[in-house]
Amino acid sequence: MKKALIKIWHWVDDRGGFSELVKPLTTHLVPPGSTWNYVWGSATLSCLIIQVITGIALAFLYQPSADVAYESLQYIENQAFLGSFIRGLHNWGASGMVLLMGFHMIRVYLFAAYKYPREMSWITGVVLMALTIVMAFTGQLLRWDDNGVWSSVVAAEQMGRIPLIGDSIAHFLMGGETINGETLSRFFALHVFVVPAMLFSFVGYHLFLVFRNGISEPPKAGRILDPKTYRKWYEDMLQKKGVPFFPNAIWRDAVFSALVLVVLILIAWFVGAPELVGAPDLTNVNVDPKPDWYFTWIFAIFALVPRALGSYVIMLGPLLTITVLLSVPFLSKGGERSPLKRPWAIGAVAFLIITICGLWYIGNVEPWHPRFDAKPLSEYTTVPKADSTIQKGIQVFNTAGCLYCHAIDGHGGIRGPELTNVQNRLSREQIIIRIVNGAENMPSYGGSLTKEEMSDVVSFLMAQDKSGSKP
Amino acid sequence: MSCNCENQNPQSDTEEVLNRRGFMTKVTMGVGAFFAAALSIPLVAAMLDPIMRKKTQVWRSVGQLTDFKVGETKMVTFENASVYKWSGGIARSAAYVRREADGSFLALSVNCAHLGCPVRWVEKSEIFLCPCHGGVYHKDGSWAAGPPPRGMFDYKIRVQNNNVQIQTQNIPITNLTS
Numbered sequence: 001m002k003k004a005l006i007k008i009w010h011w012v013d014d015r016g017g018f019s020e021l022v023k024p025l026t027t028h029l030v031p032p033g034s035t036w037n038y039v040w041g042s043a044t045l046s047c048l049i050i051q052v053i054t055g056i057a058l059a060f061l062y063q064p065s066a067d068v069a070y071e072s073l074q075y076i077e078n079q080a081f082l083g084s085f086i087r088g089l090h091n092w093g094a095s096g097m098v099l100l101m102g103f104h105m106i107r108v109y110l111f112a113a114y115k116y117p118r119e120m121s122w123i124t125g126v127v128l129m130a131l132t133i134v135m136a137f138t139g140q141l142l143r144w145d146d147n148g149v150w151s152s153v154v155a156a157e158q159m160g161r162i163p164l165i166g167d168s169i170a171h172f173l174m175g176g177e178t179i180n181g182e183t184l185s186r187f188f189a190l191h192v193f194v195v196p197a198m199l200f201s202f203v204g205y206h207l208f209l210v211f212r213n214g215i216s217e218p219p220k221a222g223r224i225l226d227p228k229t230y231r232k233w234y235e236d237m238l239q240k241k242g243v244p245f246f247p248n249a250i251w252r253d254a255v256f257s258a259l260v261l262v263v264l265i266l267i268a269w270f271v272g273a274p275e276l277v278g279a280p281d282l283t284n285v286n287v288d289p290k291p292d293w294y295f296t297w298i299f300a301i302f303a304l305v306p307r308a309l310g311s312y313v314i315m316l317g318p319l320l321t322i323t324v325l326l327s328v329p330f331l332s333k334g335g336e337r338s339p340l341k342r343p344w345a346i347g348a349v350a351f352l353i354i355t356i357c358g359l360w361y362i363g364n365v366e367p368w369h370p371r372f373d374a375k376p377l378s379e380y381t382t383v384p385k386a387d388s389t390i391q392k393g394i395q396v397f398n399t400a401g402c403l404y405c406h407a408i409d410g411h412g413g414i415r416g417p418e419l420t421n422v423q424n425r426l427s428r429e430q431i432i433i434r435i436v437n438g439a440e441n442m443p444s445y446g447g448s449l450t451k452e453e454m455s456d457v458v459s460f461l462m463a464q465d466k467s468g469s470k471p
Numbered sequence: 472m473s474c475n476c477e478n479q480n481p482q483s484d485t486e487e488v489l490n491r492r493g494f495m496t497k498v499t500m501g502v503g504a505f506f507a508a509a510l511s512i513p514l515v516a517a518m519l520d521p522i523m524r525k526k527t528q529v530w531r532s533v534g535q536l537t538d539f540k541v542g543e544t545k546m547v548t549f550e551n552a553s554v555y556k557w558s559g560g561i562a563r564s565a566a567y568v569r570r571e572a573d574g575s576f577l578a579l580s581v582n583c584a585h586l587g588c589p590v591r592w593v594e595k596s597e598i599f600l601c602p603c604h605g606g607v608y609h610k611d612g613s614w615a616a617g618p619p620p621r622g623m624f625d626y627k628i629r630v631q632n633n634n635v636q637i638q639t640q641n642i643p644i645t646n647l648t649s
Binding site (some may be wrong): 065066067068070118149153154156157158160161162164167168170171172174175176177178179180181182183186189279280281283284286287288289290298299300302303305307308310312314315341368369370374388396399400401402404415438440441442443445446447 | 473476518519521522526546548551552553554555556557558559560561562563564565582583584585586587588589590591593595596597598600602603604605607609610615616617618619620640641642645646649
């Protein structure tokens with residue numbers, strides 16, 4: 001029996017050429033020392049595979065139609081066998097892919113693996129990054145809850161900032177001049193057919209380049225890369241010290257990818273996919289659209305950038321980022337590859353990480369965000385024996401929108417200054433002037449509050465506990 | 472008799488062979504280009520169809536004259552110009568309608584002029600607040616605070632036979648220079 005199977009395999013392999021196909025890939029030599037720092041790319045690819053599998057599974061259950069997509073997601077989430085888990089794995093697989101892609105890029109940049117002769121690996125990598133971001137964004141839209149719907153509006157608006165053709169691109173994305181029955185189908189087609197096809201092509205080419213130009217050897221401080229002699233030096237080094245890719249190098253990729261899969265499965269199982277917020281409805285304004293976590297820092301930039309520059313940042317930001325990234329291999333061609341000898345590279349990465357983390361934190365706090373759900377100050381305690389005027393003042397504070405932006409005693413928004421014990425900073429007249437005229441980022445209330453309301457709310461603010469201590 | 476072509480000397484006339492090859496290369500390239508062009512037509516057509524289609528704008532009634540008090544801002548909803556059976560919950564748009572003291576009407580799009588999020592009307596303080604990046608507008612839709620580069624967009628509005636009507640339009644797209 002065994003003999004017969006072996007015979008069949010030999011026939012298949014002889015006529016089908018499987019060994020011929022795979023052998024060069026498995027036996028090709030890689031530099032020694034390409035160890036755990038070299039697993040990020042393969043782990044990103046593993047996430048892509050997870051996305052393909054879970055994506056296909058979701059496509060079997062999801063209805064890409066504007067009127068029922070949301071309901072089909074409810075079905076996937078609540079009824080379909082393993083549906084919630086599949087959705088969770090697809091969601092966290094996306095997170096993993098974005099995150100690991102980031103680590104992969106940082107590793108390649110720090111080790112200067114983008115230098116000769118691997119420039120095309122970097123360039124295709126930047127394209128893959130852009131495609132991955134498009135996938136992440138369009139995937140978020142397919143949730144087609146109110147967040148998804150408003151995200152597609154935001155996407156269209158961003159495109160609208162492009163000069164001359166902005167409107168056309170915005171309408172192209174939405175499939176018309178409004179969000180309509182075609183919008184979801186378009187994003188579905190993009191997310192499921194168009195972008196993945198591009199993604200696969202570029203991944204294939206990216207991998208081909210790894211084999212063609214070889215894995216970059218771990219850099220050593222003081223070893224200068226000279227494009228004139230590098231290829232020969234690399235070949236000689238491989239012949240002398242190289243180890244076969246399979247299994248000497250790939251086992252680490254396999255182990256790390258398996259670890260990634262296990263972690264993603266655990267998160268998908270125990271945390272699950274993001275909650276589906278309200279059904280899609282463009283007439284419901286009581287929503288709080290927010291992007292998925294990997295975009296929160298960009299969300300923060302849009303809120304924080306000076307108003308006069310806002311539109312330019314929206315338009316030029318992505319363009320500049322891509323341009324800078326694409327120019328990296330042309331700006332620094334040869335020379336040192338070791339990060340120890342490239343302090344500016346370390347500085348740039350550190351700066352980027354700190355900036356993104358900082359923006360990410362701010363994007364989560366959303367200090368600019370009016371707190372529509374702030375708890376009213378009904379049981380306010382720093383004015384213990386409030387008379388009727390002050391009670392009315394508290395009511396005005398609660399209902400006139402003050403509370404959305406100003407906190408007192410921990411209740412309220414944080415967009416404007418906290419007003420606990422504001423009476424210690426400002427006189428009654430100063431407070432009135434501020435309310436009547438408004439200020440930077442505060443509308444004027446002179447026309448909308450009655451004289452009595454104004455007087456009441458100011459009395460309330462002035463009557464706060466002078467010492468600032470709470471009973 | 473069949474020839475044993477593999478043994479034949481192919482270099483009988485090099486120039487002619489090269490000409491032939493050049494011609495075949497051109498034919499192949501040309502046919503390939505035609506193939507690609509022919510196939511791209513249906514793809515591009517399907518992608519562009521919703522944008523190339525003739526735009527329609529219609530007037531939609533959003534209430535009776537008596538539904539709107541002078542000085543009051545009220546949210547109204549109406550069906551978009553072209554909807555499908557499968558448009559579902561997104562077939563309708565919303566606007567804020569304000570009846571001024573002089574009897575005129577103002578209809579503002581709910582979309583923030585910054586990135587399109589739906590702004591909320593805060594009755595008491597007479598401002599519109601955007602939940603996304605904190606844009607603020609006055610009751611007349613003019614910019615008050617935050618990142619929006621301009622004021623809110625407005626709809627055309629008219630009164631006909633006691634019916635207040637709004638003209639449907641695109642989701643307003645803010646451009647670089649607006």
